[in-house]
Amino acid sequence: MQTRDVDVAVIGAGSAGLVAYRSARKWTKNVVLIEGGPYGTTCARVGCMPSKLLIAAAEAAHAAREASEFGVNVDSVTVDGRAVMNRVRRERDRFVGFVVEGTENIPEENRLRGYARFLDDHRLQVDDHTIVTARRIVIATGSSPSYPKAWDALGNRLLVNDDIFGWDDLPRSVAVFGPGVIGLELGQALHRLGVDVKMFGLGGLVGPLTDPAVVESARAVFSKEFYLDADVDVRNMERVEGGVRIEYVDHDGHLQTSVVDYVVAATGRRPNVAGLGLENTRLPLDDRGIPVFDDQTLQVGRSHVFIAGDVNNDRPLLHEAADEGRIAGGNAGRFFRVEPGKRTAPLAVVFSDPQIAMVGHTYRALEGQDIVVGEVSFENQGRSRVMLKNQGLLRVYADAETGCFLGAEMIGPRAEHLAHLLAWSYQSGHSIQRMLEMPFYHPVIEEGLRTALRDANAKLQDRLRRAA
Numbered sequence: 288m289q290t291r292d293v294d295v296a297v298i299g300a301g302s303a304g305l306v307a308y309r310s311a312r313k314w315t316k317n318v319v320l321i322e323g324g325p326y327g328t329t330c331a332r333v334g335c336m337p338s339k340l341l342i343a344a345a346e347a348a349h350a351a352r353e354a355s356e357f358g359v360n361v362d363s364v365t366v367d368g369r370a371v372m373n374r375v376r377r378e379r380d381r382f383v384g385f386v387v388e389g390t391e392n393i394p395e396e397n398r399l400r401g402y403a404r405f406l407d408d409h410r411l412q413v414d415d416h417t418i419v420t421a422r423r424i425v426i427a428t429g430s431s432p433s434y435p436k437a438w439d440a441l442g443n444r445l446l447v448n449d450d451i452f453g454w455d456d457l458p459r460s461v462a463v464f465g466p467g468v469i470g471l472e473l474g475q476a477l478h479r480l481g482v483d484v485k486m487f488g489l490g491g492l493v494g495p496l497t498d499p500a501v502v503e504s505a506r507a508v509f510s511k512e513f514y515l516d517a518d519v520d521v522r523n524m525e526r527v528e529g530g531v532r533i534e535y536v537d538h539d540g541h542l543q544t545s546v547v548d549y550v551v552a553a554t555g556r557r558p559n560v561a562g563l564g565l566e567n568t569r570l571p572l573d574d575r576g577i578p579v580f581d582d583q584t585l586q587v588g589r590s591h592v593f594i595a596g597d598v599n600n601d602r603p604l605l606h607e608a609a610d611e612g613r614i615a616g617g618n619a620g621r622f623f624r625v626e627p628g629k630r631t632a633p634l635a636v637v638f639s640d641p642q643i644a645m646v647g648h649t650y651r652a653l654e655g656q657d658i659v660v661g662e663v664s665f666e667n668q669g670r671s672r673v674m675l676k677n678q679g680l681l682r683v684y685a686d687a688e689t690g691c692f693l694g695a696e697m698i699g700p701r702a703e704h705l706a707h708l709l710a711w712s713y714q715s716g717h718s719i720q721r722m723l724e725m726p727f728y729h730p731v732i733e734e735g736l737r738t739a740l741r742d743a744n745a746k747l748q749d750r751l752r753r754a755a
């Protein structure tokens with residue numbers, strides 16, 4: 288067994304860990320980055336990038352099929368599954384290549400390969416070859432797909448996102464369990480690429496949405512395109528010759544049987560804390576075994592340990608992982624001087640079509656508070672209609688007393704852009720009135736946002752009049 292003595296050990300060379308490593312290095316050169324799996328990050332290898340590549344292919348197929356609505360006839364649209372997956376993997380490998388190259392450019396003495404496990408507060412064992420004694424530690428071990436244990440009986444007919452991006456060709460049919468972020472993105476893309484998709488959820492949730500009106504709009508929009516039951520009653524699921532047989536109760540209350548090639552588990556992700564040996568430390572843990580930390584400093588309790596990225600289960604998104612890595616790495620580097628870092632407005636986008644987006648406080652978080660809600664349906668919104676993208680609903684929330692913009696949930700065309708505008712306003716602390724003073728071009732989808740803001744403003748003015 289070899290030994291190492293370092294100022295900072297970063298566990299995990301994912302998006303959070305790589306940034307944490309670089310941040311810590313600004314304060315001390317004696318930093319080691321430990322990675323157990325392949326280099327390349329979840330985002331580039333099996334997350335953000337390959338999923339968007341698959342979606343891009345699906346959008347091309349969908350646009351070709353929809354073209355006739357504009358009087359543009361595309362004689363026949365065929366999807367070559369092998370060519371689709373070939374491009375997904377080729378472009379994905381290109382992205383991964385850049386990340387791997389960047390990671391391998393880190394001096395060899397600052398990198399260790401193997402899985403790290405706490406032996407006590409300061410000592411980490413890496414596989415069976417090295418014991419690292421670290422004055423400070425950043426945990427950046429990411430998350431993994433999580434699904435009911437019983438589904439393991441489906442063997443190689445059970446897939447998670449990682450498996451899909453390894454396909455050589457598209458299957459005939461899949462059942463996607465979990466109409467959350469991953470399920471919607473991948474399930475809709477597969478459907479548009481010609482795969483027979485059934486999507487099943489629990490509890491009626493759709494994407495990350497919490498506002499019942501927007502959830503309902505999303506449910507209606509996606510149900511028009513593929514079979515979606517967001518609160519399904521599955522009676523049985525078993526492996527059969529060539530696939531999986533699923534017995535479920537349909538929307539009309541009838542028992543149906545479907546045989547699909549694969550079941551895709553998109554039922555959430557769990558932080559990678561099992562196997563980290565946290566029980567060997569005195570770190571405070573919550574009831575799921577995740578270290579208790581401060582979301583401004585990323586410090587675990589008052590200890591020398593920091594936690595960044597998906598593993599802390601707070602905001603499991605790429606830009607948040609990078610921000611958290613910067614804060615955690617900086618604090619670990621200059622410890623004992625622990626400082627709060629800059630956090631940005633909560634912002635999440637689902638790359639479905641229409642897109643879903645969330646900004647600031649969720650509707651659920653605002654429940655019970657005195658708010659006004661402004662809304663717009665995209666069904667008759669000018670530019671959306673021009674583009675045949677006129678589906679969805681946007682709701683903005685404002686403080687009833689101050690008129691301050693508090694948050695928004697939406698499903699609608701180009702929601703990624705509307706959400707950025709709203710996130711910038713949220714972070715600037717703008718009121719609804721101030722937002723309405725901003726320019727709105729014509730004809731643009733942002734005019735729909737203006738309608739929602741005007742609706743909220745009218746309600747705020749009405750409240751003021753009634754109070755006077």
Ligand SMILES: Cc1cc2nc3c(=O)[nH]c(=O)nc-3n(C[C@H](O)[C@H](O)[C@H](O)COP(=O)(O)OP(=O)(O)OC[C@H]3O[C@@H](n4cnc5c(N)ncnc54)[C@H](O)[C@@H]3O)c2cc1C
Pocket residue numbers: 298299300301302303304321322323324325328329330333334335336338401402403404427428429430448469559562563595596597598603604605606608
């Ligand atoms: C299908 C999919 C699509 C996504 N799309 C988006 C998107 O469009 N936009 C967005 O913002 N986010 C998206 N995300 C989320 C985003 O990918 C994650 O938030 C981000 O990758 C988290 O980075 P991380 O550094 O926390 O984890 P990771 O990149 O997973 O890094 C953790 C690393 O730690 C290593 N590790 C684990 N345990 C140990 C150990 N004990 N010792 C040593 N090493 C260890 C792992 O091997 C891994 O390399 C998506 C995720 C998925 C799955």
Ligand SMILES: NC(=O)c1ccc[n+]([C@@H]2O[C@H](COP(=O)([O-])OP(=O)(O)OC[C@H]3O[C@@H](n4cnc5c(N)ncnc54)[C@H](O)[C@@H]3O)[C@@H](O)[C@H]2O)c1
Pocket residue numbers: 435464465466467468469470472487488489490492493494495553554555556602603604635636637638
């Ligand atoms: N565009 C993006 O930014 C993007 C894309 C993909 C993933 N991500 C990140 O990855 C995280 C994880 O995504 P996810 O989709 O795995 O989780 P999720 O929490 O978004 O969705 C899980 C869904 O599975 C359902 N579910 C749970 N158990 C079930 C069961 N037994 N049967 C059927 N449905 C069940 C839940 O009700 C929920 O709808 C997201 O929260 C997000 O932060 C982001």
